[in-house]
Amino acid sequence: MKTEVAKDRPIVTLKLATSLDARIATVTGASQWITGPESRAEVHRMRSTHDAVLTGIGTVLADDPELTARLDPPPARQPWRVVLDRDGRLPTKSKLVQTTDKAGLIWCTGGPVPSENLAELSGVKHHRVDQSKAGTVGLDLQYVLRMLTNTYHIGTLMVETGPTLATAFLRAGLVDHIAWFRAPLLLGGDGRPVFESLNVHDLSEAWVLKQTDHKQFGRDVLDCFDLSPT
Ligand SMILES: NC(=O)c1ccc[n+]([C@@H]2O[C@H](COP(=O)([O-])OP(=O)(O)OC[C@H]3O[C@@H](n4cnc5c(N)ncnc54)[C@H](OP(=O)(O)O)[C@@H]3O)[C@@H](O)[C@H]2O)c1
Numbered sequence: 001m002k003t004e005v006a007k008d009r010p011i012v013t014l015k016l017a018t019s020l021d022a023r024i025a026t027v028t029g030a031s032q033w034i035t036g037p038e039s040r041a042e043v044h045r046m047r048s049t050h051d052a053v054l055t056g057i058g059t060v061l062a063d064d065p066e067l068t069a070r071l072d073p074p075p076a077r078q079p080w081r082v083v084l085d086r087d088g089r090l091p092t093k094s095k096l097v098q099t100t101d102k103a104g105l106i107w108c109t110g111g112p113v114p115s116e117n118l119a120e121l122s123g124v125k126h127h128r129v130d131q132s133k134a135g136t137v138g139l140d141l142q143y144v145l146r147m148l149t150n151t152y153h154i155g156t157l158m159v160e161t162g163p164t165l166a167t168a169f170l171r172a173g174l175v176d177h178i179a180w181f182r183a184p185l186l187l188g189g190d191g192r193p194v195f196e197s198l199n200v201h202d203l204s205e206a207w208v209l210k211q212t213d214h215k216q217f218g219r220d221v222l223d224c225f226d227l228s229p230t
Pocket of ligand 1: 024056058063137138160161162
């Protein structure tokens with residue numbers, strides 16, 4: 001559990017959009033759209049208030065998101081987009097790569113970029129992440145966040161990922177706020193849960209959140225939380 005906000009990394013807000021029973025997809029993987037248009041409009045507004053929006057390669061391959069703030073009128077500046085992709089699987093035809101004229105894209109991998117893709121990725125900022133402290137899954141999140149602050153002066157980061165990376169951020173103690181949109185839908189226990197294991201064996205080990213806001217967006221609710229220090 002987080003104990004303090006470090007100064008050498010961005011403030012991290014984890015955005016979640018789920019059914020009422022905390023599922024992000026049905027048993028068949030259908031996920032678009034669980035929340036309604038009013039919630040999605042609010043997500044665009046939230047993106048515009050952050051320096052960067054981060055996602056995982058799992059979400060890129062599943063949804064091909066653009067991760068820009070699409071508002072009318074458009075925001076004064078777009079957030080950076082950041083994708084974590086240890087094995088360098090980011091498709092050159094993905095919306096993220098194809099829209100670098102609209103908003104910057106920072107691509108973090110664990111190895112070099114395949115040379116045949118270099119021309120098509122010319123608008124992308126590539127970072128090879130030092131893997132010496134990484135776990136068995138994915139990239140070293142502490143390293144990535146420090147790099148975002150030190151190299152790009154990113155002070156606020158919105159994390160919009162699937163369960164794998166959302167859980168990794170939480171377990172690494174790198175989440176300061178949660179913005180949780182919930183639609184009044186029940187998808188059942190065979191739907192995909194919003195988190196993977198949080199390693200809670202006893203109720204005394206449960207993650208304790210402090211609620212800071214509650215709003216309605218169309219039929220959905222948005223609940224905002226701070227993570228309490230231990
Ligand atoms: N409802 C929502 O709020 C929401 C938001 C976004 C996505 N989604 C849904 O989530 C699903 C995709 O979720 P997902 O869990 O498969 O993918 P994900 O969490 O978006 O990305 C997971 C991938 O990120 C990479 N990664 C890099 N560093 C990591 C680290 N330190 N820890 C963990 N992973 C790291 C790993 O791939 P490598 O090892 O290859 O790098 C990992 O497989 C889709 O169905 C999408 O629609 C829902």
